[in-house]
Amino acid sequence: MDQKQGTKANPIAFDHESPEHAENWPDEFREMREKCPVAWTDRHGGYWVATSYDAVVEMARDPETFSSAKSFDPETASGSGGITIPFTPIPRGLPVESDPPEWNLFRDFINRRFAPKAVEGFRQDARNFATALLNRVIETGEMDLVNDFTGPVPAMVTMKLMGLPLSEWREFADPLHTMVFTPKEAPEYAQVVAGVDWIFQRCAEEFMRYKGLPEEPNLLSYFAHQPVGGRLLELNDVLSLANNIIIGGVDTTTALTTHALEYLHHHSEAKARLMAEPSLVPFAREEFLRVFSPIHCLARNVTRSVEVAGQDVDEGDRVMLVWAAANRDPAVFESPDEVNFDRASNRHLAFGSGIHRCIGSSFARMMFEEMIAQMFARIPDWTIDYEGARRYRSIGTINGWETMPIRFPPGPKVPCDFEI
């Protein structure tokens, strides 16, 4: 690339949603970062792609210039802004698609429910769900890691957090996963959308039901009873909060845990080391977050013309902040493509940076620990059927696996306080 490449006049060929990108993203990002860390592509109406750690952080920490706000008109199903490219024609997520001062209102309203202490209150639930889910399959010696385990555990914890009935876990878990990878042209797409709509329909119904009951310790009941900025929440804000919490938390944690177990399957030394030294698991987890970056990238909307990394970014442009590329920037991480549990320090951006930094990271970390511990204790030896395993064809939304059939020596069910 000469100096003029990566500008609007001379765009790069890049599409974060393309199957080619899913195939060789580390190489593609390495080249972009080296030659043009903020570069313009014409796809999806045109957007800047930021791939160096410094450029990503600079934008993430300046929400005034790089806005997350989204507008959407349900009548026409059109709108602008938000954190996805292309624009997603659904109402905004909250707090993620708002800017200060509105953002402060919603974030302050829910922060306490996501703080480390609150999350510890869900650890036993996560353990019970993981135990019960393995009880379903452990005597058969095979399961689909994604659909039988790493998908349902975060789905069930999220249902409990929201105050949704756990008996509906299958109806809840499946569409949240299939939605991420089903192409819009596929015949089953309409059914997947209907499944997702049903989830938010259930949130609305339960929210209305909780209004008529004394407050209970779950989020929908909290939303029904506690005012934000002096007034009770309207249903559309409740659905925006539910959307962000449910979509933000479930398939991301699934992707992280599936990637980790896949990595450990073909790195037996690393696996043996983690099993022998459980205190290393949190450091391994942060390293898996860094190298796999379940959410590869998210967008911002430029509110005033600025220069970033030598490029003239104009008001009204859209930019893509690529956490996954920043996480492999050799200026910050030595041997960035290597998984190394012993990194002296690891300031990865898998949970984002700046004000929108993931509110659910303690939940994600706790759920990961519980799933890994359960696997290590009960299914220490698994083999993956790679014929049947499939990665997402596009990793523009989430970098994960559609399905991963595994086999293992059958084991016994164990007693569990929770019955599925």
Add this chain to the structure above:
Amino acid sequence: MEVAVIDERCVGQGMCVLYAPQAFVLSDEDGRSQARFRQVPPELEDAVRRAAQACPEQAIIVTE
């Protein structure tokens, strides 16, 4: 060696407690971090340095 967390920079839920659990504590209200002390005990200096490096927000200030 002294340590402090800049409250306006900290976005909570952190790497600091992973590297130096004896030096930082996260708030039950908003998940933000606070140093448990200003003067760092000598045996924790290394851990505190690593925590400061691991903070993506550069919210931990160490004065040697």
